[in-house]
Amino acid sequence: MALRALLTLLLVSALFPSAGLCAGTAFLSLSSEAGEAGVQTAPVPLATSGRRDLRAYFIDVGQGDSEYIELPNGQNVLIDGGPPDPDGAAVPPIAKFLKEHKVDRIDHMVLTHPHSDHYAGLAYVADRMKIANFYDTRVDNTGAAGDDALREKVRSSGAKILYPAAGDTLEWAPGEVRVNVLNGCPESTQTAVGQLLNNCSIVLKITYQDASILYAGDVQDDVETGLVSRFGGELKADVLKVGHHGSSHSSSKPFLERIRPSSAFIEVGADNPYWHPAPSVINRLIEAGVASEQIYRTDRDGTLLYTIPGPP
Numbered sequence: 001m002a003l004r005a006l007l008t009l010l011l012v013s014a015l016f017p018s019a020g021l022c023a024g025t026a027f028l029s030l031s032s033e034a035g036e037a038g039v040q041t042a043p044v045p046l047a048t049s050g051r052r053d054l055r056a057y058f059i060d061v062g063q064g065d066s067e068y069i070e071l072p073n074g075q076n077v078l079i080d081g082g083p084p085d086p087d088g089a090a091v092p093p094i095a096k097f098l099k100e101h102k103v104d105r106i107d108h109m110v111l112t113h114p115h116s117d118h119y120a121g122l123a124y125v126a127d128r129m130k131i132a133n134f135y136d137t138r139v140d141n142t143g144a145a146g147d148d149a150l151r152e153k154v155r156s157s158g159a160k161i162l163y164p165a166a167g168d169t170l171e172w173a174p175g176e177v178r179v180n181v182l183n184g185c186p187e188s189t190q191t192a193v194g195q196l197l198n199n200c201s202i203v204l205k206i207t208y209q210d211a212s213i214l215y216a217g218d219v220q221d222d223v224e225t226g227l228v229s230r231f232g233g234e235l236k237a238d239v240l241k242v243g244h245h246g247s248s249h250s251s252s253k254p255f256l257e258r259i260r261p262s263s264a265f266i267e268v269g270a271d272n273p274y275w276h277p278a279p280s281v282i283n284r285l286i287e288a289g290v291a292s293e294q295i296y297r298t299d300r301d302g303t304l305l306y307t308i309p310g311p312p
Contacts, residue, residue, distance in 0.1 A: 052310030054177065054208040058241065060298040061093040062086060063269030063276075064117035067215060067241060068097065072208065072310050073173040075107040079204070079215055081121025094121035097303060103129070108172055109159075110135040112201040112217040113185075114147035115194075126153040134159045135170070137185035139200040143192030164202060166230070178207040182227055182235070183219060198244060199223045205237055211308045212236070214259055216243035216250070224255035235259050239306055242266045242285070246277020246297075256288035263294045263306070270299040 052072030059066040061082025069077040082094045097103075109131050111119055123146065125131070134154045141147050154161065163186040164170060170179035185200035201217025214237035219227075224243070227235060240261035243250035245268045264285050268276045277297065285295055296304050 051312060052176070054206075054308040054310070056206075056213055056239070056306045056308075057097070058265040058267060058296070058298060058304045058306070059094065059097050060301075060303045061097075061121065061267070063245070063272045063274075064093075064121070065112070065218075065241075065245070065267045066094050066097075066118075066121060067267075068101070068103070069206070071107075071173045072176050075172065076103065076105075077108040077110065077172065078106050078122070078125065079110040080112055080118040081123070081125055083117040084120040090124075092121040092124050095124060098125070105130045105132075107132045108135065108170075109133065109154075110202060110204070111137070111147075111150070112203075112215075113137055113197050114139060114141040114144065115197055115218065116144060116146055118218075119147055119150050123150045123153060126150060126157065131157055131159040134161045135164055135202060136161060137200045137202060138163055138188040139185045139197060140188075140190045141192060141197055142190050170204075173208075176208065180205045180207075180234075182214075182231060183217070183223060195220055195249075201243075203227070205235070208308045209310065211238045213239040213241065213306065214261070215241045218244040218247075218250070220244060220247070220249045221252040221255070224250065224252045228254050228258050232258065238262050240264045240290075242277070242281070244276075245272075245274070246281045247274070248278035248280050251281045251284055253284055253287070256284055260289055261285075262290065263296070264290050265304060265306075266295070266297045268297055268299050272299075 054072050055070040057068040059068060064082035065080045066082040067079040082092060085092050106125060106129055109122060111122060131154060164181040164184045165186040166181055166183050168181040172179050182205055183201060183203035191197060198218035198220050201219045203217050203219055204215045206213050235258040237259050238261060240259055242264050246266045266277045282295060286292055
């Protein structure tokens with residue numbers, strides 16, 4: 001991984017000695033943050049360009065999901081927070097990333113759905129940082145108490161709580177970044193059924209300049225069918241955060257054929273008991289046009305960064 005990252009960065013530097021030549025092109029950093037603390041991934045030509053870039057991190061939190069976005073207007077977004085500490089300590093995996101990147105407040109926090117591998121790290125954040133806006137579903141996981149505890153922390157903090165629905169747009173960077181909500185559960189419901197909780201995931205498509213990222217949460221193939229029917233070609237995106245950690249019950253062929261991503265990111269833990277990602281999902285991604293070397297996994301590659309450059 002380190003060699004591939006080095007070669008990629010050297011190639012980018014050689015091809016684009018002036019950062020201005022990269023305008024309008026999204027760049028992917030292949031560097032991993034699995035090494036020493038404080039090491040950050042960043043495309044060398046863009047890191048000091050002074051442009052209003054959008055930087056999307058896919059964080060290695062083990063078997064769980066967490067994504068962090070630095071918006072061009074200076075605000076930030078945290079989508080899910082990953083699982084609790086696997087060793088039972090009070091510090092979840094997300095804490096390392098936040099410390100290294102000196103994150104001390106969250107402008108927009110998103111809980112895609114109430115499963116602990118998505119919400120546990122958010123509770124840690126809510127205890128320690130100011131949260132301005134909290135985006136949630138109204139589904140209650142009756143098989144857990146942690147989601148209720150997180151929601152109470154956020155409520156008592158004074159954060160603005162929103163329940164986005166499919167078809168909504170979110171005003172994160174008006175006039176610069178378009179944030180389309182493709183799925184959500186804004187109506188109150190209770191369940192402990194995993195599939196129903198997954199299918200309530202908030203799904204977002206974020207577009208900046210001419211590049212877009214689709215965050216699929218944990219939605220499964222039956223909801224994907226509905227998304228294809230409702231949004232069709234609007235699902236097209238350059239980057240896909242693969243749904244449900246690469247489960248065989250997500251990333252259906254019709255869904256991927258509409259997205260047609262160039263790169264795919266799978267957030268998954270090493271040697272996980274669910275056998276994620278499923279080989280069938282990898283095959284479907286390749287069939288949808290994603291080159292095998294453009295399929296990234298946090299269990300192998302660590303935390304990864306996708307940068308969309310702003311205008312020069």
